[in-house]
Amino acid sequence: xxQPFQIxxxxxxxxVLRVCRATLGAGPDADDAWSETFLAALRAWPELDEFTNVExxxxxxxxxxxxxxARARARRAVPLDPLPEAPTTDDxxxxxxxxxxxxxxERQRLAVACHYxxxxxxxxxxxLIGGSPAAVRRAAADGIAALRRRFDSIEGILP
Amino acid sequence: MTDLFPISDSSLAELRGRLATEAASxxxxxxxxxxxxxPVGPLLLASTGSGLVRVAFEREGFDxxxxxxxxxxxxxxxxxxSGLDDAARELDEYFDGCRTSFDLPVDHALSAxxxxxxxxxxxxxxxxxxxxxxxxxxxxGNPNAVxxxxxxxxxxxxxxxxxxxxxxxxxxxxxxYLGGLDAKRTLLDLESR
Numbered sequence: 001x002x003q004p005f006q007i008x009x010x011x012x013x014x015x016v017l018r019v020c021r022a023t024l025g026a027g028p029d030a031d032d033a034w035s036e037t038f039l040a041a042l043r044a045w046p047e048l049d050e051f052t053n054v055e056x057x058x059x060x061x062x063x064x065x066x067x068x069x070a071r072a073r074a075r076r077a078v079p080l081d082p083l084p085e086a087p088t089t090d091d092x093x094x095x096x097x098x099x100x101x102x103x104x105x106e107r108q109r110l111a112v113a114c115h116y117x118x119x120x121x122x123x124x125x126x127x128l129i130g131g132s133p134a135a136v137r138r139a140a141a142d143g144i145a146a147l148r149r150r151f152d153s154i155e156g157i158l159p
Numbered sequence: 160m161t162d163l164f165p166i167s168d169s170s171l172a173e174l175r176g177r178l179a180t181e182a183a184s185x186x187x188x189x190x191x192x193x194x195x196x197x198p199v200g201p202l203l204l205a206s207t208g209s210g211l212v213r214v215a216f217e218r219e220g221f222d223x224x225x226x227x228x229x230x231x232x233x234x235x236x237x238x239x240x241s242g243l244d245d246a247a248r249e250l251d252e253y254f255d256g257c258r259t260s261f262d263l264p265v266d267h268a269l270s271a272x273x274x275x276x277x278x279x280x281x282x283x284x285x286x287x288x289x290x291x292x293x294x295x296x297x298x299x300g301n302p303n304a305v306x307x308x309x310x311x312x313x314x315x316x317x318x319x320x321x322x323x324x325x326x327x328x329x330x331x332x333x334x335x336y337l338g339g340l341d342a343k344r345t346l347l348d349l350e351s352r
Contacts, residue, residue, distance in 0.1 A: 001234060002226075002229055002230055002234055003226070003229065003234060004225040004226060004228065004229040004234055004236040005234055005235055005236050005237060006192065006225060006236045006237050006238050007222070007225065009175060009178065009237065009238075013171050013174070013175065014166040014171060017166050017170065017171065017174070018164050018166060021164075022164070031174060031177075034174050035174065035177060035178055035181060038178050038182075039178070039181060039182060039185065039187065042182055042187045042188075042235060042237075043187055045234055045235060046233070046234055046235065097164050097165070098164070101164070117164060
């Protein structure tokens, strides 16, 4: 890839962070997944094919990094510990969205992360998170419906 | 839809700064870039591990400059807002009028042949002085290469630091300048104070 890497960070940094936050919740783990994604991408960058869909490629890398971190976090977790405090970000009022996404059942959350936020087609999302494209479509739709119900009172915010 | 899952600019800026630091310490960064403000408009600075490799004016188009650095040096480029501190400081001092020459490690990777020879000579023109394209051609030992000297100045990858603005036409006209004639005039005025 001959595109300056900085351009990819500018264009896709926000999308990658959404995928990381949706998968891990907003907080230090999502930030770490974001960093690891772009470091891995920078390593591979010069050899990457010119015609790669960079955003989709980054979303797949981000998903895998996020899942690795989630597994590491699960190994670290000590049973009976209190739940971690709600993560805070400097996004002000916005982080209730991330809390809401984090509260979805896992498959819905991953489908929302990869498909709605990462922009991957259902078939590609299915390859990543497992299951059939139809099941992924359902999980993503259910996840969005759950978010819509949760914020039903805020008129017109969700499509 | 993504508008509903907002990411603040400050979160991203922090992550990008951290990425540049981590990439540099992992040896993955070939070029670091940063923009600074100046009396001749925003400047893009780029450095490799060996030193400052490019200074660009806004009118050159920063995206085009990044692309050309990617093509000619490496696409492993990241912006580091706190990087290139020495270059930024020396430029500040120059524009404040308290620095008359630059004392920075410089990477001449973007220059070759006769152009490199001319560009290597340019810092020998003292602050506040000027030479004509013809005089420079003579000084680098090729008196007939007046046009080539013009090209070498026009393609100087390190304007300001390598002072191609100190070269004028024989009739006293400014000649050309990558940063525009207003920028050339501003630099010459600054140096004549």
